[in-house]
Amino acid sequence: KRRKARHENHQTHLIKMSDSKRMATNIMALFSIIFFWGFLRRLFSIISLKKREEESDPNVDYVMLWKEKKELTPAQKYRLYDLLGDERRLNEVGVRNPDELTVAKMREYSMKRVAVRGIKFSRFETKVVEDNTFVYALKAPFKLLCQQAEKLEIRKELVLNHFTSLRSSGTYNSFKATLTDTKPQKITTTPSDVTDNLPTARTWKDRTTAVFSVASADQFKSFNSLKNRSFFTSQERQIVVETLLLSIKSVSDKRCLLSLLESEGILEFFPIHDNEDKRTVAKQVNEKPNADKSLWSVAQYFGTEVAFYFGWISFYSSWLVIPAILGFVLHLYNNYFVGEGLDTLTVLYSIGIAVWSTVYLEFWKRRTSTLSFEWNTDHLQEQEIWAEPRPQFKGQVRVSPITDKPELYYPANSRRLKYLVTYPIIFVCLLASAAFMVTCLSLSDYLEGVGKKKYFSTFTFLNDYLSLLPTIAYSILVPVLNVAYTYLANYLNDWENHRTTAAHENAQIFKLVLFWFINSYLSLFYIAFVQLDLARLRSQLASLLVTSQVLWNAQEILTPYIQEKYTIWTNVQATKKVEGEEADIHFNAIEKELQMSPSGPMFDEYIKIVIQFGYVTLFGCVWPMAALMALLNNQIEIRSDLWKLTTVLRRPPAKKASDIGSWYYVLEFMSLAAVITNFAFLGAYMLFSHPADKITNLTSNYHQYGLALWTWDFVNLPIITKLVLLLIGEHIVVGIKVILAAVIPDVPGDIEKLKAREYYRQHMMLLEVNAEDPTPNSSLEDSDDEETEVKQKELKDSKDHKQKETEKSKSPKLAKRNDADSEREVENQRKQVLLDRQMEEERIEQERRRESEKIEALRYERIEQERRRESEKIEALRYERKVEEMKKQREMHLDREPEIVFVERQAPEVYQQVSNAKTASEIVAERLAKGVVVDSIPPIGKV
Numbered sequence: 001k002r003r004k005a006r007h008e009n010h011q012t013h014l015i016k017m018s019d020s021k022r023m024a025t026n027i028m029a030l031f032s033i034i035f036f037w038g039f040l041r042r043l044f045s046i047i048s049l050k051k052r053e054e055e056s057d058p059n060v061d062y063v064m065l066w067k068e069k070k071e072l073t074p075a076q077k078y079r080l081y082d083l084l085g086d087e088r089r090l091n092e093v094g095v096r097n098p099d100e101l102t103v104a105k106m107r108e109y110s111m112k113r114v115a116v117r118g119i120k121f122s123r124f125e126t127k128v129v130e131d132n133t134f135v136y137a138l139k140a141p142f143k144l145l146c147q148q149a150e151k152l153e154i155r156k157e158l159v160l161n162h163f164t165s166l167r168s169s170g171t172y173n174s175f176k177a178t179l180t181d182t183k184p185q186k187i188t189t190t191p192s193d194v195t196d197n198l199p200t201a202r203t204w205k206d207r208t209t210a211v212f213s214v215a216s217a218d219q220f221k222s223f224n225s226l227k228n229r230s231f232f233t234s235q236e237r238q239i240v241v242e243t244l245l246l247s248i249k250s251v252s253d254k255r256c257l258l259s260l261l262e263s264e265g266i267l268e269f270f271p272i273h274d275n276e277d278k279r280t281v282a283k284q285v286n287e288k289p290n291a292d293k294s295l296w297s298v299a300q301y302f303g304t305e306v307a308f309y310f311g312w313i314s315f316y317s318s319w320l321v322i323p324a325i326l327g328f329v330l331h332l333y334n335n336y337f338v339g340e341g342l343d344t345l346t347v348l349y350s351i352g353i354a355v356w357s358t359v360y361l362e363f364w365k366r367r368t369s370t371l372s373f374e375w376n377t378d379h380l381q382e383q384e385i386w387a388e389p390r391p392q393f394k395g396q397v398r399v400s401p402i403t404d405k406p407e408l409y410y411p412a413n414s415r416r417l418k419y420l421v422t423y424p425i426i427f428v429c430l431l432a433s434a435a436f437m438v439t440c441l442s443l444s445d446y447l448e449g450v451g452k453k454k455y456f457s458t459f460t461f462l463n464d465y466l467s468l469l470p471t472i473a474y475s476i477l478v479p480v481l482n483v484a485y486t487y488l489a490n491y492l493n494d495w496e497n498h499r500t501t502a503a504h505e506n507a508q509i510f511k512l513v514l515f516w517f518i519n520s521y522l523s524l525f526y527i528a529f530v531q532l533d534l535a536r537l538r539s540q541l542a543s544l545l546v547t548s549q550v551l552w553n554a555q556e557i558l559t560p561y562i563q564e565k566y567t568i569w570t571n572v573q574a575t576k577k578v579e580g581e582e583a584d585i586h587f588n589a590i591e592k593e594l595q596m597s598p599s600g601p602m603f604d605e606y607i608k609i610v611i612q613f614g615y616v617t618l619f620g621c622v623w624p625m626a627a628l629m630a631l632l633n634n635q636i637e638i639r640s641d642l643w644k645l646t647t648v649l650r651r652p653p654a655k656k657a658s659d660i661g662s663w664y665y666v667l668e669f670m671s672l673a674a675v676i677t678n679f680a681f682l683g684a685y686m687l688f689s690h691p692a693d694k695i696t697n698l699t700s701n702y703h704q705y706g707l708a709l710w711t712w713d714f715v716n717l718p719i720i721t722k723l724v725l726l727l728i729g730e731h732i733v734v735g736i737k738v739i740l741a742a743v744i745p746d747v748p749g750d751i752e753k754l755k756a757r758e759y760y761r762q763h764m765m766l767l768e769v770n771a772e773d774p775t776p777n778s779s780l781e782d783s784d785d786e787e788t789e790v791k792q793k794e795l796k797d798s799k800d801h802k803q804k805e806t807e808k809s810k811s812p813k814l815a816k817r818n819d820a821d822s823e824r825e826v827e828n829q830r831k832q833v834l835l836d837r838q839m840e841e842e843r844i845e846q847e848r849r850r851e852s853e854k855i856e857a858l859r860y861e862r863i864e865q866e867r868r869r870e871s872e873k874i875e876a877l878r879y880e881r882k883v884e885e886m887k888k889q890r891e892m893h894l895d896r897e898p899e900i901v902f903v904e905r906q907a908p909e910v911y912q913q914v915s916n917a918k919t920a921s922e923i924v925a926e927r928l929a930k931g932v933v934v935d936s937i938p939p940i941g942k943v
Contacts, residue, residue: 055275055276055589056272056273056274056275056276056589057137057272057588057589057590058229058230058274059137059139059229060137060138060139060272060590061138061139061140061234061237061238061240061241061271061272062137062138062139062238062241062242062245062269062270062271062272063124063135063136063137063138063269063270063271063272063590063593063594064121064135064136064138064267064268064269065129065133065134065135065136065267065268065269065594066103066107066133066134066135066136066266066267067103067130067132067133067265067266067267067268068102068103068104068107068132068133068134069130069131069132069133070103070265070266071103072101072102072103074098074099076264077098077099077101078098080098080101080106080260080264081095081097081098081101082098082252083250083252083253083255083260084109084250084251084252084257085250085251085252086109086250086251089109089112089113090105090109092112093105093108093109093112095109103266106261106266107134110248110257110258110261110267111136113248113257114138114244114245114248117244117245117247117248118140118141118144118244119138119139119140119144119241119244119245120138120139120140120141121136121137121138121139122136122137123135123136124136124137124590126590126591126594127571127574127575128567128571128587128591128594128595129594135594137590138241138245138269139229139237139241140229140237140240140241140244141229142227142228142229142231144240145229145232145236145237145240146212146214146217147214148240148243148244149212149232149236149240150211150212150213150214152239152240152243153200153211154211154212154232154236154239155200155209155210155211155212155376156209156210156212156220156221156223157207157208157209157220157221158201158208158209158210158219158220158221159219159220159221159222199761199762199765200762202376202754202758203754204373204374204754205292205374209376233277233300233301234271234274234277234301235300235301235302235303235654238271238653238654239654241271242271242653242654245258245269246258246259246388246391253394253395253397253408254397254406254407254408255391255393255394255408256391259391259392260391263392270593270598270650270651270653271650271651271652271653271654272589272590272593272650272651273589273593273646273650273651274301275589277300277301278301278646280297281294281297281298281301281302281642281646282642282643282646284297285297285298285310285638285639285642286639286642289310289314289317289638289639290311290314290315290317290318292374294310295307295310295311295314295371296374296375298310299375302645302651302652302654303652303653303654303655303656303657304372304375304377304655304656304657304658305602305654305655305656305657306602306645306652306655307371307375308368308371308657308659308660309602309605309606309641309660310638310641310642311367311371312364312609312660312663313609313634313637313638314634314638315364315367316360316364316609316613316634317631317634317635317638319356319360319363320616320627320630320631320634321631322356323352323353323356323616323627324627324628324630324631325628326349326352326624326627327349327624327625327626327627327628328624328625328628330345330346330349330624331623331624331625333345334346334624342534342621342682342685346621346624347621347682349620349621349624350620350621350678350682351678351729351733353616353617353620353627353674353678354617354620354671354674354675354678354733354737355733355736355737355740357613357617357667357670357671357674358671358736358737358740358741359740359744361664361667361668361671362740362741362744362746363744364664365664365746365747366744366745366746366747366748368658368659368660369746369747369748369751370748370751372658372659373751373754373755377656377657377658378658378755380656380657380658381658384500384502385402386400386402386403387500389407389408389499389500390498390499390500390501390504392494393408393410393497393498393499394408394410394497395408395409395410395497395499396408396409396410397409408499410497410499415496415497415498418495418496418497419496422492422493422495422496422511425488425492426489426492426511426514429485429488429515430514430515430518433481433485433515433518433519434518434522436474436477436481437474437518437519437522437523437526438522438526439470440470440471440473440474441470441523441526443470444468444469444470444471445531447469447470478519482515482519485515486512486515489508489511489512489515490508492511493507493508493511501655502661505601505603505661505662506661506662508603509603509661509662509663509666510662512603512607513607513610513666516607516611517611517614520544520548520611520614520615521614521618523540523544524537524540524541524544524618524619527540528619528622528681528684529680529681529684532684532685534622534685537619537622538622538623541615541619541622541623541626542623542625542626542629544615545612545615545623545626545629545630546629548611549608549612549629549633549637552608553633553636553637553640556604556640556641556644557640557643557644557648559597560596560597560644560648560649561648563597564595564596564597564648567595568587568592568595571587571595572585593650593651596648596649596650597648597649597650598649598650599645599649599650599651599652605641606660606663608637609634609637610663610666610667610670612630612633612634613630613667613670614670615630616630617670617671617674618670618673618674618677618678619677619678619681620674620678621678621681621682622681671737672734672737672873675730675733675734675737676730676877679726679729679730679733682726683722683723683726686722687719687722687723723885727881734874738867738870738874742863742867756852759851760848763848763851764844767844
């Protein structure tokens, strides 16, 4: 007995020591990960800031490459000749028929049209490009920048303390600046004074901006001191040049000429980096990625599309802090006390993750409204209606009903008919991919069972590695299928012929995201709901989350870096062959950018974090450490993406965006699916895979389980009770998400007030302009115009004053009386003018109130439509769930049929009673009355 007691004490001590070691190991792993993250963060910061770079040329905005080494095929010649349709200009460059068209003639023709736009260009000699490749450096003059900045509505910062002078005499230069001999007077203005004078001015965070105007150029900051190209940022200069280049269209179908030549492989054009601005952006983002100042610098350098990506991922990372801390604590608790199972805290954590995702998305909407207002892109969706179509858009030329200008038009019904072809093809491909993955996983399980039986006696090593064959085949074929599906999806998306770039990208996101979801999540769903193996699911989720993020980061960083280094090495070796081995080879900034890889679409950046968001939310109850791993990865991802954009890739063209686009709806769908997935997995685990779970007979008394509802003892509850509790819990969480989405406003209150103030100010200025320049309409001539009345009264007062002066000279007493009467009359007139003005202000206020009520009605209608759509989605999901439950009940009934046959053979009268019974309680009562014991009854309400 003493030996047995000592042995038990020793085993208990070993278990405690193993638990302590396991906790210590987890803590050490956490500190190691944090240290490694800090090391990488410092490394990226050093690499970004310490890389030796040449000073960029401030007189170059864009670079254009013409590849004359490429010969045009006869089909290309005829297609391009018909596409141009400009015989006069083609004759000027010596092209009279399609056979005479060459790349050199196309270059001469296109550069003439570039020069007509006012863009200055010069030939750039370099040896880092292939032979017969011509490189041009393009720039926009200062006068052209000022003119186009006003047309493109580029906003610049206003100066509140500016100098003005009397403009009674003197001359004006081309920018309306005052050139008089009088000494200028310094006038201190407030933001309200400036915004009242400029209709487009807006003040936000002590910074007042307005759309640049040549007429009021002296009111903008640094204009009078610079008056050269440096007044505009490098991004603004590049936007002007890019807009002018894209405005060069073919005569035949009004499509962008240079983009068509780029798709033919003849031409490349891209903006260049500004090394000084680039270093400033890298320093600010590395220190504080989520700060407004850092995101503003990204928006001013890369454009708002890239800035919204960095704003979203940094905002998402800051919101991951709370679930990361709670998940780490829960992970330690589960390892030390629970083991491999699930407990109540894990269930609560999964519910909290589902609610957290909704709150995070709602606050991101508010953050989006703030950023779009600060970056002046809040009206971008309204302007999308008359925006320029994308260069690949095809259609018929017509007069636009909005702008009254020629535009390309493609009927929306024709595009909808194409949907009947594209989406069935997409869904067939998705089903084939899902079937292929399920087959590989099932075959792997089968071969694993074969290997355990030692099927191979000669080659025994095959027994251990037999189950890996389907996994290897799947790993080899998935990249091939991914490339093929991506090509097919892009081809079908181009065939749908979307007009704008935003619509094209949204459709592309929908097609590609479905395929990525199947590749990323289907294996986890198979393990969770088919194999019902919690330990394997946890290890699979951890491996996918960690390894996929590491491989993606390594691929997106190393691939362009190796390509750049290899290109530089080949150019150096080629130069040394010509100039000798001891030649000092040096590349300037433009030559280095010519050797860089072009930047890719933002889809590749978004999809990684969206898939990671799914790992964190869809399987929150499986591995609570997922949030912490995602947080650490995002901190590295922000800096690696910025390092990639600023160091090894060409500068992407600046694109405007007012939000993250369709990615928000993808995240919202995953947030709703997270509730269903977590509850479905908890139900499957408690009903089928829990080791202590016994399927309770429904014929037992229910009252003995009454206390189990309040003691969280789900193990011994009946199946029906468990399903009901899970269904109620799922509906409660979905209801909480819907309530939170409705309660939290999408736009902050201060932003709404500023927008309303801006709209009111523009409306008032429009009324003033109409009052100063009324239309010659008889119905308006009889209206009470305030200015006309004031002028008439002033004229009448002057006449009365002259008459009274003459009367005053005649009689002093009469003069005194007339003075008193005139003062009284002037006072009455002043009161009448004030009253009229007050009535006019009240009328304007009523009009503004009516406009705001209309806006509120439209907003309320939109919210109601969104709520109605959400309720329809929930009802559809609820109906699908009921259908699945009915199918499960039908399968359970078929499984119990032999037991019913056994009852029939043993006691026919009992079978007759069972078949005629209506509920389970009546079955129990009849059986107890007869005194017949039956093993089991089908667990359904009606037989």
